[in-house]
Amino acid sequence: MTLVDLRGRAAVAGIGELKPTRYANGKTVPHLILEVAREAMLDAKMRPADIDGLLVAPPLLGAPVTFASMMAEYLGLQPHYLDIVDPGGASAASQFIRAAAAINAGICSAVLCVTADAIDPDSFYTRGAVVMGLPGAEFERPYGPMGANSGYALVAQRHMYEFGTTSEQLAKVAVDQRTNACANPMAIFHGKPISIEDVLNSPLVVDPLHLLEIVMPCTGAAAFIVTTPERARESGHPNVLLFGAGESCTHASITYRVPMTTSPIKESAARAFEMARVSPRDIDLVSVYDCYTITVVITLEDAGFCEKGKGGPFVWEHDLTYRGDLPVNTHGGQLSFGQPGLAGGASHIIEAVRQLRGEAGERQVANCELAFVNGNGGILSEQASLVLGREA
Amino acid sequence: MTSQQTREYKKPLPRPTLISKPFWDGLREERLLIQRCRACGGLQHYPRPHCIRCLSLELEWVQASGRGTVYSYTIVRRAANPAFAEDVPYVLAVIELEEGPHLSGNVVGIAPEEVRIGMPVEAVFDHVTPEATLLKWRPR
Numbered sequence: 016m017t018l019v020d021l022r023g024r025a026a027v028a029g030i031g032e033l034k035p036t037r038y039a040n041g042k043t044v045p046h047l048i049l050e051v052a053r054e055a056m057l058d059a060k061m062r063p064a065d066i067d068g069l070l071v072a073p074p075l076l077g078a079p080v081t082f083a084s085m086m087a088e089y090l091g092l093q094p095h096y097l098d099i100v101d102p103g104g105a106s107a108a109s110q111f112i113r114a115a116a117a118i119n120a121g122i123c124s125a126v127l128c129v130t131a132d133a134i135d136p137d138s139f140y141t142r143g144a145v146v147m148g149l150p151g152a153e154f155e156r157p158y159g160p161m162g163a164n165s166g167y168a169l170v171a172q173r174h175m176y177e178f179g180t181t182s183e184q185l186a187k188v189a190v191d192q193r194t195n196a197c198a199n200p201m202a203i204f205h206g207k208p209i210s211i212e213d214v215l216n217s218p219l220v221v222d223p224l225h226l227l228e229i230v231m232p233c234t235g236a237a238a239f240i241v242t243t244p245e246r247a248r249e250s251g252h253p254n255v256l257l258f259g260a261g262e263s264c265t266h267a268s269i270t271y272r273v274p275m276t277t278s279p280i281k282e283s284a285a286r287a288f289e290m291a292r293v294s295p296r297d298i299d300l301v302s303v304y305d306c307y308t309i310t311v312v313i314t315l316e317d318a319g320f321c322e323k324g325k326g327g328p329f330v331w332e333h334d335l336t337y338r339g340d341l342p343v344n345t346h347g348g349q350l351s352f353g354q355p356g357l358a359g360g361a362s363h364i365i366e367a368v369r370q371l372r373g374e375a376g377e378r379q380v381a382n383c384e385l386a387f388v389n390g391n392g393g394i395l396s397e398q399a400s401l402v403l404g405r406e407a
Numbered sequence: 408m409t410s411q412q413t414r415e416y417k418k419p420l421p422r423p424t425l426i427s428k429p430f431w432d433g434l435r436e437e438r439l440l441i442q443r444c445r446a447c448g449g450l451q452h453y454p455r456p457h458c459i460r461c462l463s464l465e466l467e468w469v470q471a472s473g474r475g476t477v478y479s480y481t482i483v484r485r486a487a488n489p490a491f492a493e494d495v496p497y498v499l500a501v502i503e504l505e506e507g508p509h510l511s512g513n514v515v516g517i518a519p520e521e522v523r524i525g526m527p528v529e530a531v532f533d534h535v536t537p538e539a540t541l542l543k544w545r546p547r
Contacts (some may be wrong), residue, residue, distance in 0.1 A: 153421035154453045155511040157541050158499055161487040165499050168481035176479070176524040222482040270501050270511045271452075275479060 022290050025115035026247035026255040026406070028125065028240045029059025032365045035235035035353030036201045042234065045089050047131035051236035052090055059240045059250045062124065066141050066152040068096035068117060069127030071079025072106035072357040075132055075232075075352065080199035086129075096123040102264065104304055104394025106130060107237065107361035108399035112260045114241035124242060131236030132356025136166050161221055162395045163306060164229060165270045166394035168221035175223060182223055182329035184288070185308040186214035188343075189227050190349055191335035192305065196347025198337060198378035203233060203353035228308040228350070235355030253372045258293070258385070259402035269394035276324075277317060278395035284318035284387070291402035295320045298368050298402075299383045301341065301362040304391035305348040314389055315343075318400065323407045336377035345370060345378050360390045365400070372403045417490040420539045426454050429468050434540040437532040440468040459471050462517060471506050473530035474547065478503040482519045503545055516545035531534040 026289045031382040033047060042050075056062065065307025069092055071083050079085070085099045096117050100110045107130055114126035160166065170364070174180045196202035209227060217226040247254050263279035263286075266272045288294055295318060302315045312326035320341070321329035346352050346366035349359040367386035369375045375383075388401040423431040430453075433440035442454045446463035451452040457464050467527050480500035486492040500522070514522050515531060528544040 150455075151453050153423070153427060156419040157421060157539075158511055158513050159418065159483060159486070159488065159491040159494065159497060160483065160499055160511070161483050164487075165481050165483055169479040169499075169501055172481055173479035173524065218484070219482070220485055224481075268511075271509055271511065275501070370503070 020290060021115045021119060021260055022258050022292070023244065023256050024119050025241050026244040027255045027368050027403075028242045028247040028250045029055040029057070029061065029367050030368050030387060031036075031055035031058060031238040032201065032362065033236045034201045035201070035233045035355050037233055038135060039234045042133055044131050044133050045086065047234070047236040048086055048129050049090060049132060051238045052127055052129050053132060055127065055129075055240050058252075061089045061240065064126045066092050066125050067094050068114060068123035069094045070098055070100050070110040070114060070126060070128045072100050072110065072130045075134065075356045090127075092127070094123065096126065098258035102262075102390075102397030102399065104306065104357060104360040105262075105390035105392035105397045105399040106357045107364055107389060108390030108401055109237070109262060110240060111257065111401060112366060112399060113259050115260065117244060118241065125246060126241045127238060128241060129236070129238040129359040130356070130361045132235045132358055134232045155268060155270060163394060164221045164224065167307040167309055168224045169269055170275055170313070170395060171223050172308070174309060174313065177276055178324035178327065180312065182215060182225070183211060184327035184331045185228060185312065186225070186344055187212045187310040187330050188305070188311045188335065189214050191339070192344050192348040193351045194336045195345045195378060196351030199346050199352065202347035202351050203231070204347065204351045214387035224307060224309070230306045230349045230354040230359065233353040233355050235353060235358050237358045238360035239361070239364055239368065254402055254406035255368050255371045256406050257401065258404045259287035259289070259291025260400065261290065262397075262399045264397040266396050267393055269396075272395070276313065278313050278390070278391075279398045280314055280389060280395075280400065283398035283400040284389065287387075287400040287402050288319070291404075293385060293402060295387065298387045299342070300345065300367060300380050300384050301343040301384040302367040303344065303388055303389040304363060305344055305350050305362055306349070306354065306359075306391070310391060310395070311343065311348070313395065314391070318387065318389065337375075337380055342380045345375065345380060363388050363390070367403050371403060416536050418488070418535075426456055429455055431539070432436055433468070433470075434532055434542055435534070438542075439471045439473050439530050439542065441471045441504070441506060442466045444467045446448065450506055450508055452510055467544060475502045475504040475528055475544070477501075477514065477522060477524050477526045479524055480510060480514060480522050500544065502528060510542065513543045514545065515543045
């Protein structure tokens with residue numbers, strides 16, 4: 016059920032990414048947006064006048080009305096297409112799809128997609144401001160959920176119950192991704208390898224999830240410029256094309272999701288693979304949202320890399336490092352790279368572009384031609400899947 | 408079961424809306440009420456202004472059995488909200504009602520480590536303030 020076949024009809028002209036930092040160090044979200052957007056424009060060999068589309072995403076504490084036009088003005092852009100895109104952590108991948116669709120609808124020709132956040136991790140979880148009055152909130156907040164942490168813990172517990180998944184198997188995801196981060200100087204946990212014992216010995220925060228299975232909020236930003244394949248060639252980089260895209264959303268609160276352990280990635284990934292006319296077996300790099308270890312296991316299952324329920328044994332048996340038989344999140348994933356708000360989701364796109372261009376340095380995956388990217392929002396709620404590939 | 412009212416209750420409380428007020432009023436009277444559609448017979452929780460299956464406005468409140476099972480749970484060991492600090496570790500669970508719908512709630516009256524998925528539970532009406540009653544669950 017593909018509405019518009021975008022296969023090969025959009026490309027990434029430029030990328031920018033800031034190294035995540037533990038503290039904002041006085042920088043504001045608009046400041047970070049400008050820093051990273053400049054990098055992406057320089058990488059694309061474009062000037063602000065070349066950009067005629069802008070997609071932003073809100074920082075986690077919220078964005079004001081007209082945030083997109085405020086950022087356009089601050090950036091010195093006068094776009095013919097602008098919007099704020101917010102399916103949570105799936106925002107960056109959703110920006111990509113909206114940019115590609117807008118370009119192919121003839122609305123604009125070069126879209127700057129940018130996400131940034133300035134987060135202080137010490138106060139992130141205790142910032143208060145309980146929003147009652149939103150649908151469903153009054154039926155959950157009184158019982159003390161711990162934001163996304165408890166939501167994914169519920170999923171992990173149920174996955175263990177249904178399929179026998181173990182904490183050791185989940186820990187393996189964090190360990191392999193940390194190995195990747197140790198080959199990525201941009202990662203916040205670069206130079207700090209961990210073992211399965213380290214993960215299992217880290218404190219339980221929300222059973223069955225340990226501290227080292229939970230993403231760390233931080234400060235950072237990412238940007239990428241989507242344009243036509245022809246225009247992207249002018250950037251001088253190996254051309255990275257969009258081959259497939261799909262989105263799906265089945266719920267907001269995990270409380271009401273049945274079955275809790277199957278995500279809408281099943282639908283979004285199927286659409287992306289169908290459009291790209293490839294299957295998971297063809298993928299050289301998996302670059303998928305990893306707010307928690309369980310997220311990666313469920314993504315691999317629902318995207319079709321392994322059978323449903325076999326994600327635990329699958330990650331145990333495969334080497335997920337950049338040297339391995341199934342490289343997953345070679346930048347370290349957000350678990351080891353850092354999660355600068357919704358820019359965390361963009362890190363999976365940036366890494367895929369680097370790998371497909373052959374610019375990943377020490378962690379370069381050999382013959383990397385096809386990447387699967389997934390953005391995940393809420394508690395496995397909103398999904399945006401991409402198949403990206405190097406132009407032959 | 409009534410919480411000790413020795414201190415001001417600082418945790419988040421529901422602010423009932425036009426739509427949700429009958430649910431919260433029901434809990435205060437120790438009745439668990441769920442919306443049922445008179446047109447298609449569907450049950451829905453949480454409450455809405457219309458039936459999200461058939462769009463009918465003919466919704467009625469029916470009393471649920473108050474029995475269910477633990478669909479999933481987690482033990483929260485760190486309080487995100489300081490008001491919960493004295494409660495950790497506590498159990499946050501998704502309960503599957505006998506009637507079908509799922510609800511969020513706490514499992515009480517059992518050591519957190521002993522909670523299991525599939526465990527049969529029954530409703531406990533916790534009158535945390537004179538106005539607000541929260542729905543909790545204990546093994547049955």
